[in-house]
Amino acid sequence: MTVDCVVYAADGLAEWTDLAAARDAAGTTWVRVTAPTDAELDRVTEAYDLHSLEVEDVLGDVRPKTEEYDEHTFVLVKAATLQGGDVAFADELRVEQAGLFVGDDWLVTLEPERVAALDEVWERVHREEPRLASRGPDFTAYRCLDGVVDGYFSILDDIEDDIEAVEDEVVDAAGDDVLERINDLRRDLLSVRRLLWPTREAAGALARGDPEQIGEDAEKYYRDVYDHLVQLVDLVETYRDLTSGARDVYLNALSMSTNDAMKKLTVVATVILPLTFVAGVYGMNFEHMPELGWRYSYPAVMVGMAAMAAILVAYFRREDWV
16 A cells, blocks of 8 residues: 655656645656555545546456546556466456556556556666656656556467467367367457457557647557557457367367267177177077077087178278278
8 A cells, every 4th residue: 555656857756745746846747556545545536636437447347448537638457467376377367457647747557456567667767767757647658558568468478378289289189178278268368358459449549649648749659559459459369260270170170089989889880780680590599490400500600700790890991990
């Protein structure tokens, strides 16, 4: 539960505790709010005139979007990360929301849970590139959004590796769990797709420069983010096609395996059928059956049955059924 505030002015970067004074200070102000208490949240919303509805959107489960208010622009984004551990991929995908409130010379970021992408930008502003904030709140917001989008590439790289592994299993030896893994991948891709489409729309509004808080110099950077999101959406669609192809290959391989088993069972049944008929006929033991009194009837029947079986097996071998 932290509320951090920095102001970048001509004399460098400085930390402030008075949020209202920081808003009016000369330079670019960035207020970062992470897992706030109700009192801290009220303090920030009062100092920067944030609407209760947009704050509620950040704390709730709302799709990414961009909205314009009188004195600022509200951007809601969702960062996705993969959690480690011996669990299914579907359980590893974790989504974290972040709200970016972009004013004329100030930026407020609200995170219900700490977002790694914003951590990186915050550290760069503090330690490596303090002048980054001098380019304005719209550029700093771009860096935050760009970090979130870069995280999607990492997720899709991991999904691509899983798809390749599943394809190898389908080709080599399809196990019973392969279809379940393919369906899990398709669900994961659908989840990522649900994140990417609204995020692309939100970035598109910024790339066009619709909000007045987004300057012309920053528009080209948002266009770059938009292009990345278009590329990510294309990748998701491609990977969904690959998983559909892998599923079709698996089902075809399963069907061929079933057909092969049915062929073998048909061969066995066809060979046994005439033998069963002969055994049934001579198993009736009627009194006047002429063969019953013949000395060589048993060996003759056995030889005849063996000959029938051999002929049928030879025929099926010629037809490539066995």
